[in-house]
Amino acid sequence: MIEMQDVYMTYPNGVVALNGVNVTIEQGEFVYIVGPSGAGKSTFTKMLFRETVPTDGTVQVNNKDLIKLKWKEVPYFRRNIGVVYQDFRLLPKLTVYENIAFALEVIEETPKNIRKRVMSVLDQVGLKNKARFIPDELSGGEQQRVAIARAMVNRPALLIADEPTGNLDPDTSWEIMSILEEINASGTTILMATHSKEIVNTVKKRVIAMEDGRIVRDEHRGEYGYEI
Amino acid sequence: MIEMQDVYMTYPNGVVALNGVNVTIEQGEFVYIVGPSGAGKSTFTKMLFRETVPTDGTVQVNNKDLIKLKWKEVPYFRRNIGVVYQDFRLLPKLTVYENIAFALEVIEETPKNIRKRVMSVLDQVGLKNKARFIPDELSGGEQQRVAIARAMVNRPALLIADEPTGNLDPDTSWEIMSILEEINASGTTILMATHSKEIVNTVKKRVIAMEDGRIVRDEHRGEYGYEI
Amino acid sequence: MKFNTVKRHFKEGARNTWRNGWMTVASVGAVTTTLILVGVFLVLMLNLNHIAGELEKDVQIKALVEITAEEIDVDQIEEEISGISGVQSIEFLTKEEELENLMESMGDQGQAWGLYEQDNPLNDAFVVKATDPLETERIANEIEQIDSIYRVNYGQEYVDSLFKFNEYARNIGLALIISLVFTAIFLISNTIKITILARKKEIGIMKLVGATNNFIRWPFFVEGMLLGVFGSLLPIAVILVGYYFLTQNLDILQQFDFVTILPFYPFAIQVSALIIGIGATIGVWGSLMSVRKFLKV
Amino acid sequence: MKFNTVKRHFKEGARNTWRNGWMTVASVGAVTTTLILVGVFLVLMLNLNHIAGELEKDVQIKALVEITAEEIDVDQIEEEISGISGVQSIEFLTKEEELENLMESMGDQGQAWGLYEQDNPLNDAFVVKATDPLETERIANEIEQIDSIYRVNYGQEYVDSLFKFNEYARNIGLALIISLVFTAIFLISNTIKITILARKKEIGIMKLVGATNNFIRWPFFVEGMLLGVFGSLLPIAVILVGYYFLTQNLDILQQFDFVTILPFYPFAIQVSALIIGIGATIGVWGSLMSVRKFLKV
Ligand SMILES: Nc1ncnc2c1ncn2[C@@H]1O[C@H](COP(=O)(O)OP(=O)(O)OP(=O)(O)O)[C@@H](O)[C@H]1O
Ligand SMILES: Nc1ncnc2c1ncn2[C@@H]1O[C@H](COP(=O)(O)OP(=O)(O)OP(=O)(O)O)[C@@H](O)[C@H]1O
Ligand SMILES: [Mg+2]
Numbered sequence A, B: 001m002i003e004m005q006d007v008y009m010t011y012p013n014g015v016v017a018l019n020g021v022n023v024t025i026e027q028g029e030f031v032y033i034v035g036p037s038g039a040g041k042s043t044f045t046k047m048l049f050r051e052t053v054p055t056d057g058t059v060q061v062n063n064k065d066l067i068k069l070k071w072k073e074v075p076y077f078r079r080n081i082g083v084v085y086q087d088f089r090l091l092p093k094l095t096v097y098e099n100i101a102f103a104l105e106v107i108e109e110t111p112k113n114i115r116k117r118v119m120s121v122l123d124q125v126g127l128k129n130k131a132r133f134i135p136d137e138l139s140g141g142e143q144q145r146v147a148i149a150r151a152m153v154n155r156p157a158l159l160i161a162d163e164p165t166g167n168l169d170p171d172t173s174w175e176i177m178s179i180l181e182e183i184n185a186s187g188t189t190i191l192m193a194t195h196s197k198e199i200v201n202t203v204k205k206r207v208i209a210m211e212d213g214r215i216v217r218d219e220h221r222g223e224y225g226y227e228i
Numbered sequence C, D: 001m002k003f004n005t006v007k008r009h010f011k012e013g014a015r016n017t018w019r020n021g022w023m024t025v026a027s028v029g030a031v032t033t034t035l036i037l038v039g040v041f042l043v044l045m046l047n048l049n050h051i052a053g054e055l056e057k058d059v060q061i062k063a064l065v066e067i068t069a070e071e072i073d074v075d076q077i078e079e080e081i082s083g084i085s086g087v088q089s090i091e092f093l094t095k096e097e098e099l100e101n102l103m104e105s106m107g108d109q110g111q112a113w114g115l116y117e118q119d120n121p122l123n124d125a126f127v128v129k130a131t132d133p134l135e136t137e138r139i140a141n142e143i144e145q146i147d148s149i150y151r152v153n154y155g156q157e158y159v160d161s162l163f164k165f166n167e168y169a170r171n172i173g174l175a176l177i178i179s180l181v182f183t184a185i186f187l188i189s190n191t192i193k194i195t196i197l198a199r200k201k202e203i204g205i206m207k208l209v210g211a212t213n214n215f216i217r218w219p220f221f222v223e224g225m226l227l228g229v230f231g232s233l234l235p236i237a238v239i240l241v242g243y244y245f246l247t248q249n250l251d252i253l254q255q256f257d258f259v260t261i262l263p264f265y266p267f268a269i270q271v272s273a274l275i276i277g278i279g280a281t282i283g284v285w286g287s288l289m290s291v292r293k294f295l296k297v
């Protein structure tokens, strides 16, 4: 599903965010990415849906070579990937409902199916009663849950979640985790960058630990922690 | 220091975010505010520096009645309060250094003192080497630390932190906690909304638990949890 | 593109226009102001051009007949003149009619000459008009070649001045209106550009969620068109009402007898159509041009 | 406000102008375009006004003296006329001079009248000019009251037409230039408003960090001024260069002998100063007006 070889990423300001990353993730895996602040976790995830392109190395996702992908193909490629951004990235002028529906409108779903799917994911994240609110009218945690709902509404083959529980209380976090496990059980590959020691140590999955742009540990059924 | 009496807050869209809040916080206290997503924690903190004005009730901070405070006085009042926003609210076109310096420029500090103070807090949060970056060039956790640095740079009498460790790894979180304890020890009142069970249960302080806009528990040296 | 998607784009475009609130007001305001400017100048320039044309039409050639010429000659001369290409009309004036005209045009002082009617020193004359006023000079020269014509006179100095002046005025007017239209294009698309620059982030988010460029573009197309059309409404109203009022109150202008203006119908309607056309086109164009910048994400 | 803070505001304002990149370019573009429009029209209108004034200065009163009047009368009449307030100059023309002028003005045809020189039917006349051309009518009437004046003539029809036309032209020109200036004010402040609307959030953050309204306003003041000044540079260049070129190539215009234009110095300089004044003022004003909306946080 995902294959990275010798990936380097240097931002225009000179920061080396990825410093030789090699990793293979199979279809259907559930992977945590852990590491200190600024380790390169978000940069790593951004490679996978081509928000950024590596300065060196190859990235293959869904059998597509992302470095060679044409501009025209990028949107179609992204439709198979759901992303929960660390900073949510909701459209500020659209309501919660419209924000989530947008991901289905781009693939030209019928209005009827859109309605059904959106209400169903809103129910899952517990925000059915806030469907008509705009993002600014939501609490931090509520916004985060809208971002999660949008990422999973079109049942992508790969779901990337960058710190999806950072603004959630433990109870809600566990609910989200069980949703993610459910989705994973149905075959979706899940990649989750997180700082939650409790979650990583309780729901045991493969753990990739990063530090200074390098993968320092890669363990199946691993624990939280990124010292070598 | 802080006194709220029968505070109600109904947002224009009809959401009742605070539903009769009574609380007194003394100078020098360290208080956690916990509660599920959407409980009203952020709304509660926003009352204290007059980002929002309650629909009913009285709020007194620093012996100032915030409901009667004149528009002209608000900026001067806010200068005694440092705030870490849940969504950071950094000025996107200013560098990290300039963002933090801004809080000192408004009180017309001398350029020399500004330089000294800013570099000192940047050192404390571990971002001295990113002083010339703009917020968009930072990772989530780095942005959060800039927000923390800005809140404490002018040594306010009251520091309000809304979820200040949501985007930080455990190690960095503990560092921030020790900085907050240090500031608290020097007399600053600290109010921190958080979802981190681990922090609340380890660094024992007064805990105010909210649910549905109401305070459901208020314990000194309390534990995380918001069930009644 | 499915029909539902088309519907969605139009709904979305209209909704964005509404949701952008102040930005929309500001854009429409800019479009309105600019198009009023263009409209008013267009009306002014086209009418001045029309007036210039009328003035040129008044130009006529006076061909004086030799005093020795007999009646029989006159018919022949008339035939010869009408044989010249580009001649529109010929009128014959006897020297008596000429004197009368002269006396009339001189007012009170002219009466004094009345005493000399019996001994009229003037010539018979033909008054000739050219189909195209600009050909006046050529025709005058050809008439002068005719044997029994003593002298040709078409107010050379005045006519030369008039033609030159009109030419300059027309060129300046054209330059003005063209630069005004370009100014309008720039100002309108510039304003729209700024409002879209402010939405750079949103466009980026749409692309990340898998929207194709066309999917993003369509609502902007609709929005740009709406801005242009809304911005044309007031200018059109101003032109229709203002011009109608003007045509109804022509007595002011009639003090200058050379002034006639273009009729309300179809002139004002044509200008209005042009205005809304310019508005919508620039709106769409400006909108799509600005959005293009952000689509490479 | 401490000196350091003043310095900070200026630095910040300049820096924002730079940092806003495209927004700044768009704003300056709008200011530039609008001010070029204003500038060109200002130059045009002021010159047309000048030409109208020149035409009016040419107006003169011709007072015909009774044929019976003796030499002695003429001096006395001249004295009486010069006693009327508002008279600028008086010139006496004998009837012989008059006839000569008439013959000359009629060209070839006029020569015919030469035969009648001995029996001149014209009158001696005074040619009088008014200090203020608009007072021509009053002065003419007063002259007519003088006993030995047979008739007064100042080309009533032409002069009335001229004055009326000039009055209309001036009013229309004034209305045009005023509406153009208001359009400029609107367009410029509108553009600036949009760029500031896009910074609503930032202003809110500043207020939350304890900035007073004035603290926030000052850099916007500086920025608005810079936008206005930068936006004036090209229009001023266009006016200076264009007008200089025009004054150097007047031969085109001199084909119409009534046309003279205002001298480059000081006219073009004054217009330039006006342009930069308008630019900076509207820039500052637009900037401060828009920022005001967001300061109540
Ligand atoms: N757009 C950018 N331009 C320049 N530098 C950047 C950019 N984004 C991130 N960086 C830098 O790259 C490094 C890695 O950033 P990244 O966001 O990947 O970290 P992270 O592991 O997600 O951290 P966090 O846990 O704080 O979110 C950081 O040092 C950051 O300063
Ligand atoms: N600006 C607003 N307009 C309307 N409703 C709002 C606004 N801000 C918050 N709300 C609503 O008020 C309620 C309380 O929000 P608040 O942000 O105080 O919650 P919170 O306790 O901070 O939650 P979280 O832990 O998710 O940050 C929520 O239901 C939210 O939808
Ligand atoms: Mg990150």
Ligand SMILES: [Mg+2]
Binding pocket: A139, A140, A141, B041, B042, B043, B086, B162
């Ligand atoms: Mg909150």
